[in-house]
Amino acid sequence: MPMLEALQAKDELNAVIKTRVEKACQLLDDDIHLYPNDFRRDTEIETLWARFSETDGETLEAAEYDFALAGRVVSYRSFGKVTFFHLQDRGGKIQVYAARDDLGTEAYQLFKKTDIGDIVGVRGSLFRTKTGELTVKTRGFRRVSKSMRPLPEKYHGLKDVETRYRQRYVDLIVTPRTKEIFMMRTAIVRELRDFLDEKGFMEVETPMMQAIPGGAMAKPFETHHNALDMKLYMRIAPELYLKRLLVGGFERVYEINRNFRNEGISTQHNPEFTMLEFYWAYANFEDLMDLTEEMFSRVAVKATGSSVVPYQGEQIDLSVGAWTRLAFHDSLEKIGGVAPEVYSDYEKCKALVKEKGEKVVEGEKLGKLQAKLFDILVEPRLIQPHFIYHYPTDISPLSRRNEDNPEITDRFELFMTGREMANAFSELNDPVDQRGRFEDQVKEKEAGDEEAHFMDEDYVRALEYGMPPAAGQGVGIDRLVMLLTDSASIREVILFPLLRPEAG
């Protein structure tokens, strides 16, 4: 095979890879297919453990249960005429024993060309070794994929985080915890879907590419559609489309999908991240708080077995009823230590923001200043679950105003572990009020606020047809998975986090 020979000739290959390529060339010379796809397994390692973990050796050998397994060789101990190795498939790992006297000299010689990392099929039965370990006795062997690159060292594993993220495939092979986290992620998302489906919500898909990026305050990614010759944005939120569906008569809808925000990268932020948004007609933000407690505690139990979960040394209690509900302005006073005469006075508020080292932009409204104080003084201290409600109207352009006080909205954000986990509100369904709020946002955008909302005429037109009163919520799925897997960085819960291209 010319390609392999070319690979073999490359000087820059390190010795280990070169040796493996040479070995592969020898196999080819003996007419051995390196990548056959004719082996079929009839069981998996998890199944063997489930059925036989309690069975004693005599019973196993008497039964001579015969089966075919396949997986990756992840360790290898050879004694000459007998070899032990561990085989790993998607569900687990099991020891395999291969002996010359069982396989025959020729087959055993071929088997001995196996490297750690090769993917192999094994036919055989079970027995127990002297130490009692459940082990497969090989009667037939077929290599189905030759590995050219050595795996990381077995004892320390792969530690270099950059390599773990760039070559996640290697991380998944050698780091059991990584595999576990992503299996948990899938289980968490499935449980959210089950929960919402049971409550009568319908999953939908709305545009990821939008002409007007709405539904959140964030900088969008821009792209261009060639055939239509038009600018498009990657969505920052699905909100305005999901609410159009409320107008259309789907009274309970949700979407779990990616959002894109053209902002900094940190342990809490990836440019593309996954959000659950759901909208519920004939409900308000207080109904949402109840539903949220129920949903989070159920998902926590599913993922971790308990509604009290450990996170970075704290025990976070997600049990229904354990959550605190506190008004935004009360949280400024009681947790942030900001007196009402300070937070309600524009100049005093501005002075305090500056004192705390935050910039104040010209023309910024009182609500925005209060939000900055909240971010600095309150948010980091909200370790246990807190619903902070009645956000200022200035910073809540899509939320319904409070009936008694038009300066605040029937909106809450959910905080725990010092971070925002969700944002929710009773929806603004008055088209006249909505148009006015958009117009205020446009003024802020013109004044230089890149994150202010765009005017969306079609959305206002939809509201003019009449949207049922409703409440809606967005939950950051990555952060939820971080919480339930005790992960400090968002990159630990995203399979392929965004990194700069490798040098060279």
Next chain:
RNA sequence: GGGUCGUUAACUCAGUUGGUAGAGUAUCUGCCUUUUAAGCAGAGAGUCACUGGUUCGAGCCCAGUACGACCCA
């Protein structure tokens, strides 16, 4: 954007005051039929991230660059 730290063999890591580049694992060779971080004997393996500077001499000191981690904005 700013600060701190890191980058040495495929992997995990040492590297003294600036003076010939080290270990374990992995790999290769030999021995070995119940091991499991198998063992024993031997061998090979390096653009010390990159570029420049200081120096008789730089993995080590200095400057810059790239990538990453953490903190701050």
